[in-house]
Amino acid sequence: MASHFARILSTKRHVGILSLVGAGSLTAGIFLSRDQHVNAGSQVRRLYPASAEYPDLRKHNNCMASHLTPGIYAKLCDKATPNGFTLDNAIQTGVDNPGHPFIKTVGMVAGDEESYEVFADLFDPVIKERHNGYDPRANTHPTDLESSKVRSGMFDERYVLSSRVRTGRSIRGLSLPPACTRAERREVERVVVDALAGLGGDLSGHYYSLTQMTEKEQQQLIDDHFLFDKPVSPLLTCAGMARDWPDARGIWHNNEKTFLIWINEEDHTRVISMEKGGNMKRVFERFCRGLKEVERLITEKGWEFMWNERLGYILTCPSNLGTGLRAGVHIKLPNLSKDPRFPKILENLRLQKRGTGGVDTAAVGSTFDISNLDRLGQSEVQLVQTVIDGVNYLIECEKKLEKGQDIRVPPPLNQLK
């Protein structure tokens, strides 16, 4: 896949050497391009020494705060990406949001593809912590969208209410939501909507721009649980992702309402395959097929997704690097959720629980959103298999507890280390 991207020379923007480096010269290529990015257009206005600008992180608990030393700050604070994104821009969300009650947040974002290089001294340790020791300097990330490789994947629908797989994709050459200008954001919308218009068959659908949707369309999208709102989470607003709302934001979905794309929300695109019930295999099959089709369509027009061998698919938040994939179910676990071993079982299965309202919510009643914890270092196929195997195990536990039988905490899955 790397060579495929390497062949395509993006004429749209200054992309740097990154996309042309083949596997053999990876290391040399990275150093060369890093210097180039570091010197390109870096005119950060600086009146005070780095020590006077260093943020107060004493009450903070996020990955950025854990790794941003005064030394690293001093080294990076004068640099900017070629687009003009700075370290302060990258860390602002982590400075403004000391900690999240349910999850240790990342605390920094990328403004463009080059951010991950220019600010590698901070991104690399953050990525390592967030992704179980994955080292962007040493490891490579496998991409695998061959859905036929997945085994079983049909859940017991007395427990599983719905199944969903989502990921994100960024358009190479255009800045990411924290940094993009209005023109860039509109260009992302144009490129993606143009490509989606080429989808056919069960993927054929329609685009609803947030600025132009009628009240009736809006109500329908709300009823379908498709409509995304202007972000209210301070994690996102402090990173500048809600600027110019709702300009160039929109929702595309297929007529069957099983394949959905969000444009310019937290990433250039969020791609979602979903349906009621427990047929995760079909959800994933459609996911892979849809993604490949969209990729083919944008490539025809000379565009490509941001991707490299070290970090996989490049997205705004470092937590979504690699596959950017979250595969999950809404599942009823009234007995298991009350068992004190529940968190440990999830942890060992490499699963995470959320409320059914999304990442910032708590569970209501005993219906949970259960999904994979990991994103980077394992392929899409591997992660979806993990979810399938894990959810089946949870259902077995629930059934046992229903019958008054005891359950076992499974041994921990082999993680990437």
Add this chain to the structure above:
Amino acid sequence: MPFSNTHNAMKLKFSANAEFPDLSKHNNHMAKILTPAMYDHLRSKQTPSGFTLDDVIQTGVDNPGHPFIMTVGCVAGDEETYEVFKELLDPVIQDRHGGYKPSDKHKTDLNPANLKGGDDLDPNYVLSSRVRTGRSIRGFCLPPHCSRGERRAIEKLSVEALDALDGDLKGKYYALKNMTDAEQQQLIDDHFLFDKPVSPLLLAAGMARDWPDARGIWHNDNKTFLVWVNEEDHLRVISMQKGGNMREVFTRFCTGLTKIESLFKAKGHPFMWNEHLGYVLTCPSNLGTGLRGGVHVKLPNLSKHAKFDEVLKKLRLQKRGTGGVDTAAVGGVFDISNADRLGFSEVELVQMVVDGVKLLVDMEKQLEKGGSIDGLMPAQK
């Protein structure tokens, strides 16, 4: 948020039309004035500290309109913003400040002896009296644009200046990030504590960045003179007390401000001020005096009267809820204050409040007795 200087340069690769914001659903002063041609002229400019046109207007783009009041929709990042982006800000100022022209001069008058009366507003109706203004420290960037280092320098300088106050103005500084629970509770009980802004008008302008770093509250031991550091402006200066003695409130206000100004000058950092715009503050709505003098007053009958808003307009007063600018009134208690900031002096504005509130209370009393207020209707000020 403050991007580096190259970010704006990068934008210029796109056409002005491709970058021009969609203002079709907007209702604020910026949206009414900014044309594609103006955007084209101004977008390549920046102030010496790097503040750009998009920085000025972002809050207006992100906040199409406010239900209670027509918002300004732009902010300054430094003193030079008002010069570099004159083409936009002069008409905004003109619209917002009753026709104030680019050639007009603003007069400053902080001599409380020039105020007539004001010590006898009926405390049965007037629950509290307050005068506030803001001040910016020349040489530093304003809250939408300042870096952490600058904000901390502003705090340090301010605390040094305030520590030099004595007599009935002697007081203490409480940094937001070092406050104890007990101190915090006391400040809340005194209604002094300001919170991290939640208003999207302020958040979209980047004013809450790095909260609560370098923010704090200073107040005198008597709790009648209060200074907010690094909230929506470098300094917000407030004089307040229960009851209706606006004269006393204003006298303390003037004395305290004058003292503080000389302390900052002595440190080589005068306040931002010029002949045309008066005191320079973050929001164009606060230029001139930056002064809002007002009362919390009970007007349950008058506020239901069909002519209430007309009366306020004639008196050049404005109503708010008692929770502040973004709130609605609760019960019959209103926050009544001067509507103007620029083009009138401090004394003139407080005089309008004093005279106007006196009349409003007379009207309320009249309506209580079942009488009519027709005979009391004022002329347009």
